[in-house]
Amino acid sequence: MIVKKLSNPAITHGAHSLQKQDLCKNYLKQNDMKMLHTDLHEIETAAELEKMIAENENVMVCCGRMGPMCIPVYDIMEELEEEHTDVKFAVMSFDTPEAGIIRNDSACYGFMGLPFTMYYKNGKVAKATSSIQNMQQVTSILEEQFSTLNVENG
Numbered sequence: 001m002i003v004k005k006l007s008n009p010a011i012t013h014g015a016h017s018l019q020k021q022d023l024c025k026n027y028l029k030q031n032d033m034k035m036l037h038t039d040l041h042e043i044e045t046a047a048e049l050e051k052m053i054a055e056n057e058n059v060m061v062c063c064g065r066m067g068p069m070c071i072p073v074y075d076i077m078e079e080l081e082e083e084h085t086d087v088k089f090a091v092m093s094f095d096t097p098e099a100g101i102i103r104n105d106s107a108c109y110g111f112m113g114l115p116f117t118m119y120y121k122n123g124k125v126a127k128a129t130s131s132i133q134n135m136q137q138v139t140s141i142l143e144e145q146f147s148t149l150n151v152e153n154g
Contacts, residue, residue: 035093036066038074040081043092046101053120056088058146063092063102064115069132073115076138087146119145 034042043049043061053059062077064070077089092099094114102108105125108116113131119141120126126145129137 036091038091039078040074041090043090045098049092049101052088052090053123057122058087059120060087061090061092061102062115062117063094063099065094067114069113070115073117073133076135084142087142121145
């Protein structure tokens with residue numbers, strides 16, 4: 001991908017960087033390209049994440065990269081998406097400024113490894129995990145946090 005050089009000399013370095021990010025984002029949108037190559041819905045903005053959380057009772061969002069610790073979690077989510085129709089599954093690129101909504105959440109304080117995975121129940125953070133997760137770990141969290149049995153017995 002080629003990003004045109006910005007010609008306005010009055011632009012400061014920080015603003016220049018933001019304009020480059022906007023150009024890249026627009027290029028990706030125009031060419032229907034995703035930053036994370038999964039079959040899951042990819043969240044692009046903090047506002048989109050907030051809307052998803054507000055409109056869905058159960059939401060699992062994996063914020064990461066296309067790396068060895070994140071891809072297995074994406075694969076698990078893709079596999080679980082069909083059987084857990086009561087959960088909205090999505091991914092978000094860790095390296096965008098918009099992912100600050102997850103990176104800076106108090107539930108992620110002290111996290112060191114990617115991905116940061118957030119589980120939202122009724123608009124609030126129910127659970128957050130860091131680093132690679134296996135199928136048993138993810139399904140255990142889904143059952144613990146989103147099971148209707150917990151609502152009835154809780």
